Amino acid sequence: MTASPSSINRPAVIAVSLWVGVLIVISRWVGLQSYHWFPVQASNAAPLVDGLFSFETTIGTFVFLAVASVMGWVIVRHRAEKYDASDAEPIEGNTKLEIIWTAIPFVLVMAIAVYAMKVNTSLGVLGPMEHIHLADAKEQQGGYPGDRLPSETIEVVARQWSWEFRYPDTGVSSTELHLPLDQPVTFRLVSEDVLHGFYIPAFRLKQDVIPGRAINFNLTPIRVGRYRLRDSQFSGTWFAANQADVVVESVEAYQAWLKQAAGLPLQPGISDAVEEYELRLKQSPTPGWATVKPAPPPQVNVPGSNALPHDA
Amino acid sequence: MTPTPSLAQGHPQLSWTRYLGFSTDAKVIGIQYIVLAFFFFLIGGFLAMIIRGELLTPPADLVDRTVYNGLYTMHGTIMLFLFIFPVLNGLNNLLIPTMIGAPDMAFPRLNTAAFWLVPVFGSLLIASFFVPGGPAYSGWWSYPPVSIQNPLGNLISGQSLWLLAVALSGVSSIMGAINFVTTILRMRAPGMTLFRMPVFCWTALAAQSLQLIGLPALTGGAVMLLFDLTVGTSFYRPEGGGDPVLYQHFFWFYSHPAVYVIILPVFGIFSELFPVYSRKPLFGYVYVCLASFIIVGLGLIVWVHHMFPSGVTMWMRNLFMFTTMLIAVPTGVKVFAWLGTLWRGKIQLTTPMLFCLGGLINFVFAGITGVMLATVPIDIHVSNTYFVVGHFHYVIYGAAVMGIFAAIYHWFPKFTGRMPYEGLGKLHFVLTFIGANLNFLPMHPLGLMGMPRRVSSYDPEFAFWNVLASLGAFLLGVSIIPFLLNMISSWARGPKATHNPWNAIGLEWLLPSPPPVENFEEHVPTVISRPYGYGTGLPLVEHQDEIERQLTLQEASA
Numbered sequence: 046m047t048a049s050p051s052s053i054n055r056p057a058v059i060a061v062s063l064w065v066g067v068l069i070v071i072s073r074w075v076g077l078q079s080y081h082w083f084p085v086q087a088s089n090a091a092p093l094v095d096g097l098f099s100f101e102t103t104i105g106t107f108v109f110l111a112v113a114s115v116m117g118w119v120i121v122r123h124r125a126e127k128y129d130a131s132d133a134e135p136i137e138g139n140t141k142l143e144i145i146w147t148a149i150p151f152v153l154v155m156a157i158a159v160y161a162m163k164v165n166t167s168l169g170v171l172g173p174m175e176h177i178h179l180a181d182a183k184e185q186q187g188g189y190p191g192d193r194l195p196s197e198t199i200e201v202v203a204r205q206w207s208w209e210f211r212y213p214d215t216g217v218s219s220t221e222l223h224l225p226l227d228q229p230v231t232f233r234l235v236s237e238d239v240l241h242g243f244y245i246p247a248f249r250l251k252q253d254v255i256p257g258r259a260i261n262f263n264l265t266p267i268r269v270g271r272y273r274l275r276d277s278q279f280s281g282t283w284f285a286a287n288q289a290d291v292v293v294e295s296v297e298a299y300q301a302w303l304k305q306a307a308g309l310p311l312q313p314g315i316s317d318a319v320e321e322y323e324l325r326l327k328q329s330p331t332p333g334w335a336t337v338k339p340a341p342p343p344q345v346n347v348p349g350s351n352a353l354p355h356d357a
Numbered sequence: 358m359t360p361t362p363s364l365a366q367g368h369p370q371l372s373w374t375r376y377l378g379f380s381t382d383a384k385v386i387g388i389q390y391i392v393l394a395f396f397f398f399l400i401g402g403f404l405a406m407i408i409r410g411e412l413l414t415p416p417a418d419l420v421d422r423t424v425y426n427g428l429y430t431m432h433g434t435i436m437l438f439l440f441i442f443p444v445l446n447g448l449n450n451l452l453i454p455t456m457i458g459a460p461d462m463a464f465p466r467l468n469t470a471a472f473w474l475v476p477v478f479g480s481l482l483i484a485s486f487f488v489p490g491g492p493a494y495s496g497w498w499s500y501p502p503v504s505i506q507n508p509l510g511n512l513i514s515g516q517s518l519w520l521l522a523v524a525l526s527g528v529s530s531i532m533g534a535i536n537f538v539t540t541i542l543r544m545r546a547p548g549m550t551l552f553r554m555p556v557f558c559w560t561a562l563a564a565q566s567l568q569l570i571g572l573p574a575l576t577g578g579a580v581m582l583l584f585d586l587t588v589g590t591s592f593y594r595p596e597g598g599g600d601p602v603l604y605q606h607f608f609w610f611y612s613h614p615a616v617y618v619i620i621l622p623v624f625g626i627f628s629e630l631f632p633v634y635s636r637k638p639l640f641g642y643v644y645v646c647l648a649s650f651i652i653v654g655l656g657l658i659v660w661v662h663h664m665f666p667s668g669v670t671m672w673m674r675n676l677f678m679f680t681t682m683l684i685a686v687p688t689g690v691k692v693f694a695w696l697g698t699l700w701r702g703k704i705q706l707t708t709p710m711l712f713c714l715g716g717l718i719n720f721v722f723a724g725i726t727g728v729m730l731a732t733v734p735i736d737i738h739v740s741n742t743y744f745v746v747g748h749f750h751y752v753i754y755g756a757a758v759m760g761i762f763a764a765i766y767h768w769f770p771k772f773t774g775r776m777p778y779e780g781l782g783k784l785h786f787v788l789t790f791i792g793a794n795l796n797f798l799p800m801h802p803l804g805l806m807g808m809p810r811r812v813s814s815y816d817p818e819f820a821f822w823n824v825l826a827s828l829g830a831f832l833l834g835v836s837i838i839p840f841l842l843n844m845i846s847s848w849a850r851g852p853k854a855t856h857n858p859w860n861a862i863g864l865e866w867l868l869p870s871p872p873p874v875e876n877f878e879e880h881v882p883t884v885i886s887r888p889y890g891y892g893t894g895l896p897l898v899e900h901q902d903e904i905e906r907q908l909t910l911q912e913a914s915a
Binding site for chain 1: 417420422423424426427489490491492494495496500501502503508509515524535574596601602635636637638639640641642643644647667668671674675678679682683685686689692693694696697699700701702703704705706714717718721722725726728729730732733734735737738740741742778802805806807809811812813814815816860887890891892893
């Protein structure tokens with residue numbers, strides 16, 4: 046943009062290069078910090094997602110700081126003097142610059158997209174992005190390396206407003222989701238009323254549950270702990286209270302839980318909505334506006350809890 | 358063409374009551390749009406205060422959950438359909454005819470009808486607070502089946518009024534769009550070729566073309582939803598063989614481009630104001646103009662990125678990720694062009710300039726989180742969380758509303774004939790900039806931690822960032838006070854404005870402040886150069902010196 050491209054302003058070039066170096070260091074540091082902004086990594090998808098986010102945070106921080114630096118410089122150094130109403134030197138454009146700043150973002154976002162597509166593919170191999178209604182021959186055979194075939198399909202029934210988990214192999218049902226550590230699990234997601242979102246932040250995975258469809262969804266937990274499952278697609282009055290706990294435990298503990306659960310009689314599972322709805326009916330006049338009546342709590346072997354301290 | 362002798366005669370003082378009735382004058386309609394929009398802005402903002410009040414603490418303790426759901430739904434609906442679209446249409450009405458030298462809009466009566474639909478559907482929407490069962494509560498997306506559950510079973514429900522209002526809003530916007538596109542294409546001053554047209558008009562043309570392409574999908578989709586709700590059809594009902602996801606396609610086919618309908622004119626505002634307050638031509642004018650239409654083209658093929666977790670196939674996820682990423686390129690071109698404009702300028706930090714600079718840095722932040730959201734694996738984690746809420750509030754409030762404030766301060770003297778107060782304006786800027794960032798930045802960590810949007814209660818680990826966000830929201834609530842004070846007091850008794858108080862280049866600045874009803878009447882100047890000729894010494898129109906001398910004389914004699 047300067048008027049005389051032939052004479053290179055050496056101190057300026059050095060200063061800008063130094064500043065760019067500083068920005069790169071800061072950006073990389075912020076990118077590394079970004080791992081701490083997430084919940085614990087409890088599924089094998091989580092490290093991939095967090096790595097991608099860290100990469101984009103690094104680039105994004107650099108872009109943001111670079112733009113902010115230019116704006117800051119301009120505001121400090123290129124301010125009009127008081128009472129100076131004159132115009133600046135008219136620079137109407139610079140084709141070379143314009144081509145460069147079209148090409149750089151293009152290359153940058155395409156690089157991000159290609160990286161993201163690779164992560165998509167890995168996640169696809171891990172399982173979480175394939176659906177039953179699109180089953181092809183490969184998928185019907187599992188689509189996974191032989192030793193990682195999902196052992197069991199857990200049925201997830203979403204309702205207004207409760208989550209019910211059924212383990213068909215043992216006939217167990219629960220309103221607390223138990224999963225074995227390091228084992229690929231397949232879910233069959235169904236909804237009996239409206240859209241819901243099956244979202245476990247510690248797993249970095251989410252899938253809408255769509256009435257009228259059964260969706261297959263796979264994941265592999267990699268960390269023992271208690272995590273939150275949250276409804277992520279607005280589902281009406283008690284949407285916010287439609288949470289369940291996910292317990293990841295060792296294979297032995299999981300098997301023991303299943304065995305014990307199979308012996309328990311059916312009882313009402315957790316539904317915070319039903320409790321709140323009953324309280325609401327007791328108030329006169331009824332507070333607020335009209336609401337859909339919550340579905341009765343599912344009858345399950347193990348209600349479990351959604352009020353214990355959770356890791357994420 | 359000779360300069361305008363009629364200008365020197367001045368024009369009769371018009372009564373302020375013309376703002377209350379039916380008028381076909383674009384400058385009256387423009388102010389009607391803006392004032393009405395800010396009335397709804399206060400209502401929508403008040404709802405936001407209640408929402409942030411509820412979210413100060415983890416349990417749902419301030420209002421009933423049903424009330425919370427109604428309030429957040431109405432907040433979004435009012436802010437989009439009754440604030441931001443009307444306020445932008447107000448600016449279009451004021452700026453397009455004056456910037457291109459037209460006496461009025463192409464279809465003045467259509468313009469009146471389009472405006473008066475706004476109070477009609479606005480009243481419908483507000484009336485829904487008072488029908489049995491309360492207003493719509495399914496979010497501004499109104500995804501079925503939750504939106505067609507209709508707990509009381511009445512024909513007249515909050516949701517049916519909501520759908521009617523949205524459909525009417527679509528009709529109003531289509532009428533407006535036809536008018537703006539026609540006016541820009543057919544009524545430009547002699548000599549004003551497309552590549553001598555101000556960028557605001559380019560962006561308005563782009564945005565209104567998007568309205569024409571996209572709105573029929575939303576309006577049609579909304580009418581089908583209304584049928585499902587009221588007469589029991591099954592377009593989206595799974596139990597009747599319908600597909601709830603189909604609605605999402607109709608909705609987002611328009612509602613993603615709607616974001617560009619909002620942000621493109623704001624890009625136009627930035628492109629107009631940065632040259633004025635840097636005293637330099639817009640860097641890469643032609644490229645900036647064309648970038649708007651590249652954004653239009655790409656904007657129409659990205660909508661599925663709102664549906665990545667909705668059960669779409671892998672190839673769609675990948676394809677729409679690429680198209681969404683590409684949006685960053687023309688947008689980046691604009692950002693760099695503005696930086697190029699600022700560079701080595703003579704920067705004047707006036708109120709409009711401060712709002713533009715603040716809006717620009719907020720927009721860059723929003724653009725970066727936008728690229729993150731386009732990335733499928735990240736989006737799978739953060740979609741429907743507060744990360745998205747933070748992102749789009751940075752776009753809509755941080756960039757668009759800031760740009761709109763900039764435009765109002767900048768063109769206020771032109772259309773009211775009075776100068777706004779700088780001190781109040783700067784106070785307004787500082788409160789808005791701090792308030793917006795304090796309100797919307799904490800939403801990003803909340804989303805990354807996994808707090809879903811639209812919740813009326815949340816787990817205690819989210820409390821810290823929510824308290825910060827609420828404080829920011831309350832600060833934003835306060836920030837509107839200096840703005841309103843400024844507008845009312847300066848309009849009533851501010852110093853008289855000259856025809857060109859900012860020393861800006863553009864046809865609108867060759868008109869008296871306020872301009873006469875028919876703008877240039879039959880004496881439309883002939884445009885002989887590109888806009889933004891700051892520092893070039895080139896006149897914009899033929900006989901420019903003569904026109905300016907006449908205006909100055911007229912002001913001296915008044």
